[in-house]
Structure formats: C-alpha cells, structure tokens
Amino acid sequence: MVTNSEIESAFELLGKLMELHGENSFKAKSYLSASYNISKLNGELSEMTSEEMDTIPSIGVAIKQKIQSLLSTGHIKLLDELLEKTPSGVVEMMSIKGIGPKKVSTIWKELEIETIDELKYACLENRLSLLKGFGEKTQKTVLENIQFYQKHKNKFRYAEVEQESLLMFQLLKKYFTDEEISFTGEFRRYYEVLDKIDLLTSAPLEEVMEMLNESQFDQLQEIENTIHAKTTEGTLFQISFSEKNNFYKNLFITTGNEVHVEDVKKRISDFDSKHFSSEEEIYQSAGLSFILPELREGINEIELATENKLPQLIEMKEIKGVVHAHSKWSDGNNTIEEMARYSMKLGYEYLCISDHSKSATYASGLSAEQVLQQHSEINKLNQRLSPFKIFKGIESDILGDGSLDYNEDILSRFDFVIASIHQNFKMSEEKATERLIRAIENPYTTILGHPTGRLLLSRIGYPINHKAVIEVAAKNNVVIEINAHPWRLDLDWRWIQFAISLGVEISINPDAHNLSGIHDIYYGTLAARKGMLTQKMTFNSRNVNELEEYFTIRKSKIGSMAAKQ
Ligand SMILES: [Zn+2]
Ligand SMILES: [Zn+2]
Known part of the structure; x- marks a missing residue:
C-alpha cells in the first residue's frame, strides 16, 4: 500500500525537480502545495473515493491522476523522467537544509558538482562563497548542514x-x-x-x-x-x-593484508606453534628484513625484503618547503605574508605560492595584470623575510585542449607552473590522458597537479592512463605531485614506485587554502611512504638554495625545449 507520507514525498520531490530543471514554476509550486495539503490529511488517500479526493484543496484533475497512478502502479511518469536526467547525488543535495532547488541547480551547472561530498569540498575551498547569490554566510551554513547530514x-x-x-x-x-x-x-x-x-x-x-x-x-x-x-x-x-604471549604474533597477523601475511607465514616452519617476542623476530625468522606496517600490502615488499632492498622511506622532517598553496589573491583565506610566516614558524625554508589562473573564474583566478601585481608583492616580501623565500608560481588550469592558461610572456615570469585540470571532468580515458600529456609537454609545466582530480569517497575523478602520463612526465622532466589534502592523495600511492623507477620526482604538496592546510603535508607523507617514496626522489626535500638552483636551471632550458617542439 502506498501511504500518504510516500505520496507527500513524491510530490515534494516532483516540485523540487521541476524547479531544479527550471520547468514551469507554476506547476512546480502546485506540486509543492499538493504535497503540503496531503501532509495535513486525516484519512489515507488509498482509501478515498475519487469524489472524496476532489474535495482536497489544491488537488485538481492533473494531480489527482498522478495520485491515482502512484496508488495503482507505484510510479508517476513525470517524476521518473525527471529522476532519469538528474544525477542521484544532485537529488540527494536537495535534502540539505539551506539550499533550495534553484541553488542546487546553480551548484550543479556552474561548478559541475554532482555529489554532496564534492559540495563539501567546494565549501572548504571557498568556492561556494564566490558563486553569485551565495556568499560566505551561506557557505558556512551549507557546510554545517552537510556535516550534520553525513554524520551517520x-x-x-x-x-x-x-x-x-x-x-x-x-x-x-x-x-x-x-x-x-x-x-x-x-x-x-x-x-x-x-x-x-x-x-x-x-x-x-x-x-x-x-x-x-x-x-x-x-x-x-x-x-x-x-x-x-x-x-x-x-x-x-x-x-x-590477544593473550600476552601471542600478542606480537597476532599483531602481525592482523596488521598486514592477507597476501602479505600468508607469504611471510609460509617462510616460517611451525609458525602456528611458535611464540615471538616482537614483530622484528617474526620477519627475522622468515629470512626477511623488517617490513614497516604501512608497506604490508602484498605488493612487492616481501621480494625486496628478501634481498634487504627495502628503501629508506621519506619522513616529515625531510620536507623542506611548502609547494602548492593559495592565497587571498585567488581562493585562499590568508594573505601571502600570513602563509609565508606560518610556513616559517613550522620550520619550512620556502613557500611556493600557486594561486589559480585566469580561466578559473570560480576560484577568482588571476588576470595577467594581477599576476604582475602579485609578483611585486612577493618581491617586497622576499626582501623582508629573507633567508626564507617565496617562489612565484601559478596553478594553471589545463584547458580543454591541454594548453595552459596564459601567453608565454606571462608564463615565463613564474619560477614554476603547476598544471591542473579543474573543469570539464567528463572525458574518456583517451581524451583525459591526451589533455594531461599535452600539458606535461608544455615546456613551462614544472609540476603536474592532482593527476586524476579524484576526491576520496566522493568523486572518482576522470579516468587516465597512469602509465602513459608518468612516462611522458619522465621524458619531459616534469614532477608529479601527491596532492596531500586527505581527500585527494592524488597521485595515488600505488603509482609512486613506477614513477620513481622512471626517475620522476614526486612533490608532497598540501594545496593549502589556509594556514592549517599546510599541515596536510603530513597526510601526503603517509601516503608517499606507502608508495615507498624516498627522500632522494621527493622534490620538496630540496633546501631553499637547491630549489632556487633547480628553478633557475630548468627555466634556462625552456627556450631550447620550446624550440624542439
Ligand atoms: Zn587544483
Ligand atoms: Zn590548488
């Protein structure tokens, strides 16, 4: 039996979807008021005669037909059609308080956001507040309401x-x-x-x-x-x-994934009847060097441990500077000076600032003129903050055809360029890979930003051929970032070993939009370690002088690289 409350919800959804898709607003309102009136009914609609239904306010012929269809088939054709053309995440978004269908439509169409988590991330990146008709206060409310919604x-x-x-x-x-x-x-x-x-x-x-x-x-x-x-x-x-005398054995068994644990176990005779006083002892009995917990994924760690070839993993204290950060110039919350001073306070030697480029209108990307203004601000700051150094960069949008966002005159003024995709995510793997490759081959590209655009648990990102992208990065001496934001961790750690085996350096980048965002380097480091990243292959383990030299040399080669193309 279809209950009143189900019918009420169906009409509410119908009205909202009509508004969302910008359809006849008079009809949309009539569905919403029908929903309201149904909620006030005493008797069940399923038990009413057709004549009784006629007495309900705001229920005319068309709506009555829909109620009858719902009662007999469980469906309303129009509702099914609208649901068909609306991503389920967008429908879900309408259940968040503080944003009605019209606002959801703007979010969906203008920011290409299709899930609640993407919306949450956009709030954290200040992108919602920049949309027309939204503002900071709305953004804050939306964020709070999303958190509430997602609690369970x-x-x-x-x-x-x-x-x-x-x-x-x-x-x-x-x-x-x-x-x-x-x-x-x-x-x-x-x-x-x-x-x-x-x-x-x-x-x-x-x-x-x-x-x-x-x-x-x-x-x-x-x-x-x-x-x-x-x-x-x-x-x-x-x-x-676990019993105390079997604690380390059980710790070993429950820590690694199954492939890892089984492989180690079979190297130890009488494993089941043995006691171990530490995990080290277990690996020793297996004839292996000790394998850190984060590496116990059953990939190739055991093979390396048999030959004592496990690398020394990168550590937080080896990261010397902050690469990839935004400021108030685009969508960050803090000034460059605040970001720089905070980086200094945390013990870093430099800040590589990379605000959004001009096509990123949703994030207040910088016009060519603003780039020049920003550079003069950085010059002044560098005089005051020395020996700490702020490097001039940009996070350039990779446009649809893979080109970067400014002309050569502007591009040549940066110390470095991070190339990232932020718009038009709906691409085939072939198209996305091509787009990235073209950007990597641009001689001005220093670092490839968040290669897949994924947001963990909320957006898969565009599909790419990792192998091809990494190979081209190797050929063009382009660094790949692990975007250290705990929602991104993109490049995925599973590709790090392959990248560094080809000589591609990895930069652990916080993509900080405020002071506390800088701390995300920690999460990037955890992920990097899972991928066996070493200090030597970590781009931002360079100290300030080494990095300055790197940028100078790389820039000096751009002319000849461009000529080759
Ligand atoms: Zn980005
Ligand atoms: Zn960024």
Missing part, C-alpha cells in the same frame, strides 16, 4: 578519524597500564579510506567493556572476542583480544 555515513578518510582513534588509544593505555595495546589492520597501515579502526589488546575484554560503558556510544557490543564500539560520530572501533 560509515566510511571515513583516514584524517577524519585519526584524532578520535588516538584518543581511544590513549584511553585504553591509561586504564590498562600493564597490558599490550596497539592499533592494527588498515588503520595501522595508514590506509587512505577506512570503514573501521582496529585495535588489539591483551586487556580482558570484559574490563574493556566496563570501561567503555562509562562513555557514550551509539552501539557497544561484543561479538566473537571482538568489541564493536560505534561512537556518536559514527566511527566504528573493533577491539580484539
């Missing part, structure tokens, strides 16, 4: 659950001072997307339960020797028990 979704980006996880860990540590406690599973491997956080402990689970009972959880139960605890924020912890 159950997949998380690593960065979003890290803090909460550390608190849980500390809580357990505090209560069970004499017990073993460790993160394990994908969280311990710094996996970029998680559905739960695994912990292993030698503390008796009844006592852990008792302790957790004192806090507020949405769900708390023990299933097969594992406590499932879901926080009010929706984060799921799974805490498993």
